[in-house]
Amino acid sequence: MAIGFIKKIFSFGKDAVEEKPAPPQETAVSDEVAVNPSVPSGEQGGTQAPVEENRSAAEATEAGTDDRDVSLEPSTPTSETTSEEAPASTAPAADENTVEEDESVPHPISPPAGEMPGRAEGDEPPSEHPTTVDELSAPPSVPSGHLPLKGGEQEEREAAVAADVEEVVIDVDDRGAGSSADEKAASEDESNPPPISPLEGEMPGRAEGGEPPSEPLAPSLPKGFAAAERRPREEGPAPQAKLNWYQRLRLGLARTSSQLTGQIASLFTKRKLDEATLQDLEDLLIQADLGVETAMRITDTLASERYGKDVSGEDVSRIMAGEITKVLAPVARPLELDLSHKPHVILVVGVNGTGKTTTIGKLAAKLSGAGLKVMLAAGDTFRAAAIEQLKIWAERTKSEIVSSKLGADAAGLAYEAFQRAREQKADVLIIDTAGRLQNKAELMAELEKIVRVLGKLDPDAPHTVLQTLDATTGQNALQQVEIFRNVAGVSGLIMTKLDGTARGGILVAISAKHKLPVYFIGVGEGIDDLEPFEAKDFAEAIAGVAAP
Numbered sequence: 240m241a242i243g244f245i246k247k248i249f250s251f252g253k254d255a256v257e258e259k260p261a262p263p264q265e266t267a268v269s270d271e272v273a274v275n276p277s278v279p280s281g282e283q284g285g286t287q288a289p290v291e292e293n294r295s296a297a298e299a300t301e302a303g304t305d306d307r308d309v310s311l312e313p314s315t316p317t318s319e320t321t322s323e324e325a326p327a328s329t330a331p332a333a334d335e336n337t338v339e340e341d342e343s344v345p346h347p348i349s350p351p352a353g354e355m356p357g358r359a360e361g362d363e364p365p366s367e368h369p370t371t372v373d374e375l376s377a378p379p380s381v382p383s384g385h386l387p388l389k390g391g392e393q394e395e396r397e398a399a400v401a402a403d404v405e406e407v408v409i410d411v412d413d414r415g416a417g418s419s420a421d422e423k424a425a426s427e428d429e430s431n432p433p434p435i436s437p438l439e440g441e442m443p444g445r446a447e448g449g450e451p452p453s454e455p456l457a458p459s460l461p462k463g464f465a466a467a468e469r470r471p472r473e474e475g476p477a478p479q480a481k482l483n484w485y486q487r488l489r490l491g492l493a494r495t496s497s498q499l500t501g502q503i504a505s506l507f508t509k510r511k512l513d514e515a516t517l518q519d520l521e522d523l524l525i526q527a528d529l530g531v532e533t534a535m536r537i538t539d540t541l542a543s544e545r546y547g548k549d550v551s552g553e554d555v556s557r558i559m560a561g562e563i564t565k566v567l568a569p570v571a572r573p574l575e576l577d578l579s580h581k582p583h584v585i586l587v588v589g590v591n592g593t594g595k596t597t598t599i600g601k602l603a604a605k606l607s608g609a610g611l612k613v614m615l616a617a618g619d620t621f622r623a624a625a626i627e628q629l630k631i632w633a634e635r636t637k638s639e640i641v642s643s644k645l646g647a648d649a650a651g652l653a654y655e656a657f658q659r660a661r662e663q664k665a666d667v668l669i670i671d672t673a674g675r676l677q678n679k680a681e682l683m684a685e686l687e688k689i690v691r692v693l694g695k696l697d698p699d700a701p702h703t704v705l706q707t708l709d710a711t712t713g714q715n716a717l718q719q720v721e722i723f724r725n726v727a728g729v730s731g732l733i734m735t736k737l738d739g740t741a742r743g744g745i746l747v748a749i750s751a752k753h754k755l756p757v758y759f760i761g762v763g764e765g766i767d768d769l770e771p772f773e774a775k776d777f778a779e780a781i782a783g784v785a786a787p
């Protein structure tokens with residue numbers, strides 16, 4: 240179904256470009272009803288009709304409780320011209336252009352008016368090879384079939400061309416200026432000397448009739464300056480190969496692990512394992528955000544193996560990695576999609592800046608890359624940049640997008656997006672939300688409303704509620720999960736920014752406490768920088784166990 244749909248998009252408006260993907264169709268939900276009639280018929284266009292129905296449905300529920308009219312405004316794919324079409328359509332035009340240009344535009348090598356005046360009317364045309372100064376300064380001959388311009392005409396036309404050029408510049412650089420192109424061209428003629436004129440006194444050119452200097456004169460520097468010798472350019476360091484995701488994860492968690500292993504190593508120098516050492520170790524593990532429960536698991540296991548004996552830092556790292564793996568293994572699960580839903584709705588929540596929008600883009604890339612039909616909903620109506628950011632991701636991932644104006648009702652948008660995704664038989668709908676600070680009650684209420692509204696269309700929706708957590712956050716992430724879980728019923732986590740100076744220990748504490756699935760980890764800002772979460776890799780990276 241999805242492949243058939245994609246083929247449909249691909250073939251719209253460009254019969255000759257079969258293999259080139261069409262831009263994603265965007266559906267804007269605006270405050271005014273504006274249905275674009277130019278949508279292609281078929282799967283996409285056929286979904287236009289129920290707009291009003293949708294709206295009333297949304298109103299009937301408290302879904303689209305917003306008073307605004309919400310409507311769909313799909314953009315049409317850009318039609319493209321193929322190289323095969325071009326010659327047939329452009330050939331006659333080219334002839335016309337030639338005539339047009341020849342008549343109105345001076346020859347490209349024509350000297351500027353005033354500087355090298357043309358021949359006076361009635362003069363003999365110059366010989367083929369100019370030999371005298373007069374001949375050299377005469378304008379080039381006009382191609383046969385065209386009348387040579389008279390001196391006055393030449394100037395007028397050159398002025399007209401100058402005006403045209405200025406008009407373009409004004410369009411681009413100074414649209415609202417209001418001064419006419421002619422005025423501007425004229426005033427610049429008066430005020431600007433020709434750019435190639437040497438400045439008087441600074442770089443004297445050849446005096447009239449004088450010999451050219453044998454070497455170009457170096458400008459003399461004013462007092463207090465000295466000419467520097469040109470040094471050979473230094474070779475910079477060879478560009479480094481991009482680290483793979485595992486190396487980036489290890490690097491990201493290096494701060495946590497090296498700090499931890501360094502402290503552990505100094506703790507166990509020449510000390511047998513006793514109660515005091517175990518207590519010190521537990522404190523260190525808690526400081527590394529691992530949580531009391533996991534810290535105790537580690538110390539208990541260490542005690543049962545090595546109590547009263549010598550202990551090395553490697554022993555502790557190995558036991559630590561093993562115990563952390565036991566905590567994380569049950570939560571390292573794939574994100575399950577029930578594609579019978581059509582669409583499977585994923586709501587993405589989390590504090591602002593934790594990487595929701597970026598993660599949505601990465602998820603969309605994986606899903607659409609696998610041939611699934613993905614629709615995105617720009618439910619972060621709080622930030623204009625977030626809407627734009629998601630549009631870019633939609634374009635990059637060939638996903639459709641439903642967006643709205645800044646400040647629009649997010650629940651109404653989510654409702655419309657869900658309906659539209661259903662009509663279009665999308666496999667997955669991913670809804671972005673505003674970064675709600677958990678202490679802002681009204682924002683949390685809006686999030687609750689989105690969940691409620693989606694449930695009106697399908698009691699099981701949203702089918703997945705994903706929360707993004709920023710790995711650089713630390714303890715605060717634990718509190719974030721608690722709050723979003725209560726408000727939005729978070730069903731799984733993605734930890735982002737594990738490639739930075741991450742403090743990944745908190746994920747262990749969160750997993751021990753909430754036992755929520757951890758689907759993926761973000762290891763960079765790129766489209767491919769999202770990896771399935773692997774308990775053992777993560778545990779070893781935190782514990783500082785040497786990489787295999």
Ligand SMILES: Nc1nc2c(ncn2[C@@H]2O[C@H](COP(=O)(O)OP(=O)(O)OP(=O)(O)O)[C@@H](O)[C@H]2O)c(=O)[nH]1
Pocket residue numbers: 589590591592593594595596597598619622625672673674675735736737738739760761762763764768
């Ligand atoms: N290094 C790194 N940066 C990331 C990762 N994920 C997201 N980012 C960056 O984090 C910043 C915030 O990401 P967004 O996706 O805008 O976060 P958001 O949660 O949507 O933010 P709001 O729209 O403000 O709610 C951006 O600069 C992203 O490029 C990651 O895994 N690694």
